Every structure is written in C-alpha cells, then in structure tokens.
Amino acid sequence: xxxxxxxxxxxxxxxxxxxxxxxxxxxxxxxxxxxxxxxxxxxxxxxxxxxxxxxxxxxxxxxxxxxxxxxxxxxxxxxxxxxxxxxxxxxxxxxxxxxxxxxxxxxxxxxxxxxxxxxxxxxxxxxxxxxxxxxxxxxxxxxxxxxxxxxxxxxxxxxxxxxxxxxxxxxxxxxxxxxxxxxxxxxxxxxxxxxxxxxxxxxxxxxxxxxxx
Amino acid sequence: xxxxxxxxxxxxxxxxxxxxxxxxxxxxxxxxxxxxxxxxxxxxxxxxxxxxxxxxxxxxxxxxxxxxxxxxxxxxxxxxxxxxxxxxxxxxxxxxxxxxxxxxxxxxxxxxxxxxxxxxxxxxxxxxxxxxxxxxxxxxxxxxxxxxxxxxxxxxxxxxxxxxxxxxxxxxxxxxxxxxxxxxxxxxxxxxxxxxxxxxxxxxxxxxxxxxx
DNA sequence: CTCACGCTGTGAATCATTTCACAAGCATAT
DNA sequence: ATATGCTTGTGAAATGATTCACAGCGTGAG
Numbered sequence: 001x002x003x004x005x006x007x008x009x010x011x012x013x014x015x016x017x018x019x020x021x022x023x024x025x026x027x028x029x030x031x032x033x034x035x036x037x038x039x040x041x042x043x044x045x046x047x048x049x050x051x052x053x054x055x056x057x058x059x060x061x062x063x064x065x066x067x068x069x070x071x072x073x074x075x076x077x078x079x080x081x082x083x084x085x086x087x088x089x090x091x092x093x094x095x096x097x098x099x100x101x102x103x104x105x106x107x108x109x110x111x112x113x114x115x116x117x118x119x120x121x122x123x124x125x126x127x128x129x130x131x132x133x134x135x136x137x138x139x140x141x142x143x144x145x146x147x148x149x150x151x152x153x154x155x156x157x158x159x160x161x162x163x164x165x166x167x168x169x170x171x172x173x174x175x176x177x178x179x180x181x182x183x184x185x186x187x188x189x190x191x192x193x194x195x196x197x198x199x200x201x202x203x204x205x206x207x208x209x210x211x212x213x
Numbered sequence: 214x215x216x217x218x219x220x221x222x223x224x225x226x227x228x229x230x231x232x233x234x235x236x237x238x239x240x241x242x243x244x245x246x247x248x249x250x251x252x253x254x255x256x257x258x259x260x261x262x263x264x265x266x267x268x269x270x271x272x273x274x275x276x277x278x279x280x281x282x283x284x285x286x287x288x289x290x291x292x293x294x295x296x297x298x299x300x301x302x303x304x305x306x307x308x309x310x311x312x313x314x315x316x317x318x319x320x321x322x323x324x325x326x327x328x329x330x331x332x333x334x335x336x337x338x339x340x341x342x343x344x345x346x347x348x349x350x351x352x353x354x355x356x357x358x359x360x361x362x363x364x365x366x367x368x369x370x371x372x373x374x375x376x377x378x379x380x381x382x383x384x385x386x387x388x389x390x391x392x393x394x395x396x397x398x399x400x401x402x403x404x405x406x407x408x409x410x411x412x413x414x415x416x417x418x419x420x421x422x423x424x425x426x
Numbered sequence: 427c428t429c430a431c432g433c434t435g436t437g438a439a440t441c442a443t444t445t446c447a448c449a450a451g452c453a454t455a456t
Numbered sequence: 457a458t459a460t461g462c463t464t465g466t467g468a469a470a471t472g473a474t475t476c477a478c479a480g481c482g483t484g485a486g
Contacts, residue, residue, distance in 0.1 A: 003417075004473070005410065006474095008409075008410050008413050008414070009403075009407075009410055012405065012406040012410065013388075013390070013403070013406055017389075030432095030433070030434095031434075032433090037390065038390050039390035039391075041474075043474075043475055043476075044473095044474065044475080046435065047436085049434090049435090055434075055435075056433080057481090057482070058433040058434050059481085059484085060433090060482090061434085062434095075409060075413055077412065077416055081412045083408070083412075090306065090310040090311060091307045091311065093303065093307070094303035094307040095404065097303040098303060099404075102405065103405060105412075106409070106412060144412075144416075144419070168415035168418055169415025171404075171408055175229055176229075176230075177250065177251050178252075179252070183418050185414035185415055185418055186411075187407050187411045189402060189404065190225075191402065192225065192229070192312075192315065192316060193222050193225040194222075194384055195296070195312075195360070196288060196316070196319070197218065197400055198358055198382040198383065198384045198400050199289075199294045199296075199319060199358050199382060200288055201221070201382055201398035202357050202380075202381035202382025202397075203290055204216075205381055205396050205397065217442075217443070220443095243463070243464090244463085244464075245463095254445070256446075256447095259466085260443095260444080260445090260465090262464095263466080268464075268465075269464060269465095270451085270464075271450080271462075271463035271464050271465095272451080272464095273453090273463090274464085275464095
C-alpha cells in the first residue's frame with residue numbers, strides 16, 4: 001500500500017490550512033469546507049482522510065485538532081528531521097530565510113558552498129561549511145534529506161556525493177533531471193518550466209476564451 | 214485537443230536539454246537518449262513529440278535544431294511575454310536574479326512591493342514599483358503573466374487585483390490555494406509541501422528497503 | 427419518540443496518463 | 457540487391473487518480 005505522491009502533497013496543504021483554522025478558533029470542519037479552502041473536491045478530501053485513517057462524524061464533520069494530530073502522525077518522523085542545503089546562492093539563501101522556524105520538524109542544520117567567502121559562517125541559524133566537508137558532515141549527522149540549489153552542471157555530482165553519504169531524499173532546484181539509485185526519492189522544483197507552463201496556458205486560455213465567445 | 218499539463222512541463226525540460234546538446238555539437242538524438250537525459254521513458258518522449266507534431270527518422274532519430282525550433286513554435290508566444298513579480302522579499306529577489314537573461318521570451322519587466330524602501334529602484338534589470346501602482350502598470354503594459362511571492366495572507370488579494378488588471382496566468386509561491394476565475398491558470402510552487410514530501414518518501418523508502426532485505 | 431436532513435465512508439465508474447507492442451522505415455553490411 | 461538491426465509512430469492495453477453515487481448514521485426538529 002504505497003501512498004500516492006499527490007495525496008502526500010495534499011495532506012501537507014490540508015495540515016497548514018487546518019492549523020490556520022485552529023488558530024482562528026475553528027473546532028470542526030466539513031469535507032466540503034476543507035475542500036474549498038484547498039481547491040479540491042469534497043470527495044477528494046474524504047478519500048485522503050481515509051489514507052491517514054481518521055474519521056469524522058456525519059453531524060459535525062471532522063475534529064480539527066484530531067485531524068492535525070493524525071496528519072502529523074502520518075507525515076512526520078518521530079524525531080525532527082535534519083535537512084542539508086547545498087548551494088548558498090540566491091535560491092539557497094531564500095530557502096534558509098523561508099524555513100527559519102517555519103516547520104520545527106524539518107530543521108536546516110548545515111549548508112555547503114564552494115565559495116569560500118560564504119563558508120564558516122552562520123546564516124539564518126544554519127552553519128555554512130566548505131563543500132569538501134559535505135560527505136563527512138552529512139554522514140556524521142545522519143542527514144537523510146537535502147536540498148540541491150547549485151548550478152545545473154554541478155547538480156549530478158552533488159547528488160552522487162549526497163547519496164553515497166546516506167541521503168534518501170532530494171529536493172532539486174537545478175533545471176536538470178538527477179539520476180539516483182532506486183531507493184532515493186527526488187522531487188524537482190523547476191521554476192523555469194513552471195513559468196513556461198504558466199505562460200503557455202495563459203495564452204491557451206485566452207485562445208479558448210475567444211473561440212467560445 | 215487540450216494539451217496535458219504534464220506534457221507541457223516535459224517539453225520545456227526537453228528543450229533545455231536539447232539546447233545543451235546542440236551547444237555540445239550534437240546534431241541528432243534518439244528518443245531513448247532524450248528520455249534518459251530527461252528521466253522518462255522513450256515511449257513518453259515519442260508521444261510528446263507527436264503533440265508538437267514533429268517527426269524523426271528511424272535511422273538518425275530526431276534532428277536537434279529542428280526539434281528545438283518546433284518546441285519553441287509550440288510553447289512560446291510570437292512576441293516575448295512580459296512578466297510581473299509581486300513581492301520583492303527573499304524569494305522574489307532570488308527569482309529576479311534567476312531569470313535575469315535566462316529565457317529571452319519571458320522578460321520580468323516590473324516588480325511590486327509594499328515596502329517603500331524596496332520600490333522606485335531597479336533591481337536585476339527590473340523596475341520596482343509601489344504596490345498601489347500594480348493595477349495600472351499591469352494594465353498599461355498588457356502584462357498577462359505574474360509571479361506571486363508575497364506572504365500567504367496577502368496572496369488572494371494580490372491575485373484578485375492582478376486578475377482584474379488582465380493577468381491570465383499566475384505562478385504562486387504562497388503556501389495557500391488561490392481562488393481565480395475559470396479563465397485564469399495557476400501553477401503553485403510550494404516549497405514547504407515539497408520538502409515535506411521529500412522527507413516523507415525518504416522515510417518510506419528506508420522502511421521499504423528494510424522490509425525487502 | 428420518530429422523522430428528515432446532511433454528512434461521512436467507500437465500492438464502482440470514469441477519466442487521464444503512461445506503457446506496451448508491433449507494423450513500417452531507413453541505413454548499413456554482406 | 458537483399459537481409460539485418462536498429463529506429464519511429466501509434467492503436468490498444470494497462471495503470472493510476474479522481475469523481476460519482478449511495479448506503480448508513482447521528483443530530484436536531486417536531
């Protein structure tokens with residue numbers, strides 16, 4: 001029973017929406033309310049709730065704190081997960097700033113860069129090491145998750161070192177496909193592709209609009 | 214005949230890989246070579262080539278320059294597309310730096326921010342305006358594509374203004390679902406969700422590994 | 427107490443996407 | 457000139473994800 005990738009993504013979104021609701025004092029939520037907030041269908045929400053194994057009442061819907069708890073049990077590791085960052089360029093620094101104190105279960109504990117002027121400092125609460133230390137630091141600290149924010153040419157080499165040092169999951173910002181062994185998971189964030197998609201469909205929709213009218 | 218979202222994303226990736234190949238002097242490419250570079254199957258590549266309507270020879274494979282040309286004809290607008298950026302924070306600035314001179318067909322022409330200290334300057338070749346000018350500048354310049362890199366609370370309001378000003382496609386970095394009219398396309402980049410997915414599957418794979426051995 | 431309503435949980439159906447599998451084609455070696 | 461061993465292009469099958477549709481239930485109204 002392998003959970004679909006899409007489902008995991010939605011659960012992460014649900015959780016953030018639910019936390020926001022709880023902070024506003026909401027105690028219960030119906031599938032169609034959460035669906036509307038997440039931009040999906042009610043049936044989809046109920047299906048997803050099945051996979052985290054938690055149920056609601058026909059009268060009140062789902063209990064918000066309970067849902068948050070169960071999604072956490074499903075998504076999170078028992079211990080906070082240490083995350084490494086490779087590449088302290090524009091995107092790397094933006095990620096450091098973004099994740100600072102945002103998700104306590106995912107802590108950026110080490111950054112690596114080739115450029116000596118960026119290393120041996122602490123940026124956004126995260127120590128920067130020279131790239132040569134990557135394998136040893138990742139190995140020593142038992143880091144399993146890493147973000148790759150280096151130029152395209154360097155991405156494969158960096159990934160190879162990380163995987164050999166024990167990393168099992170990569171978040172890749174480089175605009176290339178990284179080749180990894182079967183037991184490693186890679187998620188790509190490719191902003192060029194994303195922006196080209198947006199531009200393409202923006203045009204399509206316009207065309208479609210015209211053809212309909 | 215609506216092109217699937219996934220296909221458009223892959224075409225964008227193929228194009229970059231093909232440009233890199235051409236720069237290395239490669240003239241022809243087989244579907245399995247491109248597939249391997251892109252991390253997909255050969256059949257997938259051939260299917261995708263069908264949608265751009267361009268064919269290869271059984272002996273030589275596909276002609277690289279011709280493929281680049283045809284993908285461009287399919288993906289790109291005739292004129293370079295003007296892109297707006299809303300939110301000149303960490304992520305916004307990283308995007309400005311990233312896109313500077315990268316894709317000539319997608320030009321960031323205007324940025325907007327609430328913070329007066331960031332506006333009325335030119336950063337990475339892109340002029341920053343106060344947020345109040347957003348509607349008029351977007352309307353005047355006929356901007357159809359925008360990137361939203363503001364805090365979650367502000368994202369919906371920003372999107373509403375952009376859509377009213379004529380934007381048809383949004384690239385959303387805020388970790389919320391944005392509600393837009395049917396004729397507007399939204400692509401979300403949610404780094405929190407992506408990182409949580411990576412952490413989740415990194416753990417899964419480990420577990421799976423253990424259960425197999 | 428009983429009814430009616432609106433919700434949940436879920437098997438089955440639908441819809442979308444990917445992969446299979448193979449006919450047809452072209453260059454090269456014989 | 458022909459056989460061989462690759463390839464492409466593409467219907468058909470398989471796989472994967474989403475939505476439908478409805479039985480079952482708990483609550484509040486009468």
